[in-house]
Amino acid sequence: MENWQKEIWEMVQIVADEVEHFFQGMSEMVDTFFEVTEEITEQLQNTIATEVDQYLQDLAEQIYWELEDVVGDDLDPAFPYPVEPSVEQNPACIGCCHYHGQVYGGNLLVCGMHPYGWEGENCPDWEADELPDWEAEDL
Structure with missing residues (x-):
């Protein structure tokens, strides 16, 4: 077993x-x-x-x-940039409140009334560039 x-x-x-x-x-x-x-x-x-x-x-x-x-x-891809009026370029715009002075795509926009600028020395639409109240207070 x-x-x-x-x-x-x-x-x-x-x-x-x-x-x-x-x-x-x-x-x-x-x-x-x-x-x-x-x-x-x-x-x-x-x-x-x-x-x-x-x-x-x-x-x-x-x-x-x-x-x-x-x-x-032929296009300027950069952002718009400002151009200040000078004795050589747009002398009638110096100190004018309507002056825009921005370059877009290579073209300067001087102002709404005269997009290409005024050719003479005295622009009929010239107005003094006055400071707004809030900017005048800072001075």
Whole structure:
């Protein structure tokens, strides 16, 4: 009777060893799967990031060149800037409250009444440039 108990115990031991061996194999397979997955993910991220960066750089260059074509060489793309009247340019406007003196796209707008300025020394629309009350208080 002892013989069959010993055989059953050996069979249980063999089954336990085989189950342990099976799970060790599965564990190794899962580890290998995760390693491969990590490598593939890293390669995809690097590839996608490189391609997206290149695409964005190409797109930025294309937009730059298209804007340069729209703006052109003959237009002044800068913001408007002021020009003060002087003895050489628009002397009749010195001290006039109507003087605008801003350059837009390379063209000087002198004032609303005389967009290109007055040619003589005495403009018929000249009025003294008076300070507003709030500016006069600061002086």
